[in-house]
Amino acid sequence: MSHPIRSTAVAVLLAIVVGLSLAAIPASAVPAAPTIAAAVTPNAVGTGFFMGPDVSSWQHTGGAINWSAVAGSGKTFAFVKATEGINGTNPPYTNPYFAGDFAGAGGAGLYRGAYHFGRPALPVSTAGDQARQFVGVTGALHGALDLPPVLDLEATGGLNAADLTAWTATWLSTVQQLTGRVPMIYVSPGFWTSALANTTSLSTYPLWIARWTSAADPLPLPGGWTSWMFWQYTSTGSVPGITGNVDISRFCCSLAKLAEISGSASGRPQLFLRNSPTSGIADHTYVYAAPAGGTTLMCDWNGDGIDTPGVFVNGTWYTTDATTGGLSQLDFGYGGPGDLPVCGDWNGDGRDTPGVVRRGGWYLVNTMGKPTADVTFSYGDSTDVPLVGDWNGDGKDTPGVKRGTLWYLVNQAGPPIADTSFGYGNPGDVGVVGDWNGSGHDGVGIKRGAWWYLVNTVGQPTADLVASYGEPSDVPVTGRWLAGGPTSIGVVRPTF
Ligand SMILES: [Ca+2]
Numbered sequence: 168m169s170h171p172i173r174s175t176a177v178a179v180l181l182a183i184v185v186g187l188s189l190a191a192i193p194a195s196a197v198p199a200a201p202t203i204a205a206a207v208t209p210n211a212v213g214t215g216f217f218m219g220p221d222v223s224s225w226q227h228t229g230g231a232i233n234w235s236a237v238a239g240s241g242k243t244f245a246f247v248k249a250t251e252g253i254n255g256t257n258p259p260y261t262n263p264y265f266a267g268d269f270a271g272a273g274g275a276g277l278y279r280g281a282y283h284f285g286r287p288a289l290p291v292s293t294a295g296d297q298a299r300q301f302v303g304v305t306g307a308l309h310g311a312l313d314l315p316p317v318l319d320l321e322a323t324g325g326l327n328a329a330d331l332t333a334w335t336a337t338w339l340s341t342v343q344q345l346t347g348r349v350p351m352i353y354v355s356p357g358f359w360t361s362a363l364a365n366t367t368s369l370s371t372y373p374l375w376i377a378r379w380t381s382a383a384d385p386l387p388l389p390g391g392w393t394s395w396m397f398w399q400y401t402s403t404g405s406v407p408g409i410t411g412n413v414d415i416s417r418f419c420c421s422l423a424k425l426a427e428i429s430g431s432a433s434g435r436p437q438l439f440l441r442n443s444p445t446s447g448i449a450d451h452t453y454v455y456a457a458p459a460g461g462t463t464l465m466c467d468w469n470g471d472g473i474d475t476p477g478v479f480v481n482g483t484w485y486t487t488d489a490t491t492g493g494l495s496q497l498d499f500g501y502g503g504p505g506d507l508p509v510c511g512d513w514n515g516d517g518r519d520t521p522g523v524v525r526r527g528g529w530y531l532v533n534t535m536g537k538p539t540a541d542v543t544f545s546y547g548d549s550t551d552v553p554l555v556g557d558w559n560g561d562g563k564d565t566p567g568v569k570r571g572t573l574w575y576l577v578n579q580a581g582p583p584i585a586d587t588s589f590g591y592g593n594p595g596d597v598g599v600v601g602d603w604n605g606s607g608h609d610g611v612g613i614k615r616g617a618w619w620y621l622v623n624t625v626g627q628p629t630a631d632l633v634a635s636y637g638e639p640s641d642v643p644v645t646g647r648w649l650a651g652g653p654t655s656i657g658v659v660r661p662t663f
């Protein structure tokens with residue numbers, strides 16, 4: 168079935184020069200990687216790990232917590248128990264000190280997190296009940312100092328590993344849905360290994376590992392995790408302002424990373440991806456915890472055949488290989504504010520890498536995190552929308568630009584003359600690129616409102632595939648969400 172859409176009157180355009188000179192902007196014009204500015208906090212310690220306690224009602228048996236003294240001792244963050252799921256007919260438990268301690272920690276300038284002590288039970292839907300119980304007390308945790316929500320896993324409730332895994336996954340996904348934030352798992356290696364049979368199915372969630380040891384690190388990690396975000400290294404710590412023993416944890420990374428995982432989740436990209444371009448609901452829905460306000464690109468950064476997010480915000484790239492959201496794995500500077508980000512496999516090695524387009528100048532790099540361009544040239548002008556595709560099926564991605572309703576595609580990085588040019592769509596349509604039929608050649612398409620019109624053969628004036636997906640205000644993304652399939656579609660929508 169063919170669905171014509173209005174095309175411009177010019178069916179065949181002469182190839183035209185859209186760039187006047189090669190590499191008019193020298194490579195050195197691309198700035199070196201900017202460092203990510205560290206957040207300023209009065210509690211920063213100069214070296215070593217950033218540390219903080221986690222508290223519950225137990226820490227009130229000796230009196231109120233003096234949060235100013237906690238902060239003054241050099242601690243950077245604190246976690247406070249909010250709720251504990253109680254099954255059956257018992258009323259759900261809320262820590263009576265949660266509100267006061269959460270506010271007190273924030274008032275002292277500490278990053279603060281809230282956790283739920285899980286009480287797993289069957290049916291698995293009780294996990295959703297407990298997620299709602301938790302969020303009902305904590306709210307969405309969008310405050311500037313708020314850390315990700317936490318599930319404290321220490322009890323099995325008698326569930327076997329498969330049920331406990333399903334219960335945990337349900338709590339996490341429900342909290343993520345309710346808050347727009349990616350929750351974190353608190354667990355000991357022993358509990359994860361035995362009670363959850365060391366499942367690797369949840370390793371895209373950040374890990375708060377409980378391993379009480381004087382060793383220099385908590386390795387090895389269970390569950391397929393390759394990194395930890397917080398490490399509770401002792402249960403018998405001492406912190407000024409808190410009476411008695413208290414748990415203390417270390418944060419993995421820099422203050423900039425702490426700031427990145429904290430604060431408002433508002434505006435962070437939420438992905439809705441379907442496996443078939445023309446049918447089905449969202450097969451993959453997740454929030455990517457990159458900073459708000461950026462441009463989301465989907466590319467195959469690790470060469471495994473699956474496209475995952477990269478977010479470009481004013482010259483900083485936040486990329487991940489995870490297919491279920493979570494935090495960025497690699498942050499680096501490339502380009503600057505006002506640049507238009509692109510990604511593609513410029514050298515045909517099977518991995519996609521970044522590029523930026525600045526006033527018609529293209530600056531492409533072949534290695535993730537490399538601060539200087541490998542390839543530079545001019546193509547298009549400052550008002551064109553850059554696109555990237557493998558138009559000729561040779562395994563390398565090359566530029567295209569969309570200028571109003573006209574498309575200009577080129578098969579090599581450098582020559583300023585379009586190999587293919589044609590009109591497709593209306594002014595205001597958003598252009599997309601993909602290999603919709605798995606031929607090895609990319610085609611094009613447009614998103615108009617909620618409707619998508621996709622073409623397998625560039626230059627063909629009628630759509631091969633027509634689909635309705637997403638809201639008119641959603642930003643389209645395209646890519647392979649399953650290895651081996653043709654390119655499919657999805658949308659990006661900022662979280663609330
Ligand atoms: Ca990949």
Ligand SMILES: [Ca+2]
Nearest residue numbers: 512514516518
């Ligand atoms: Ca490559």
Ligand SMILES: [Ca+2]
Nearest residue numbers: 557559561563
């Ligand atoms: Ca190509």
Ligand SMILES: [Ca+2]
Nearest residue numbers: 602604606608
């Ligand atoms: Ca194709």
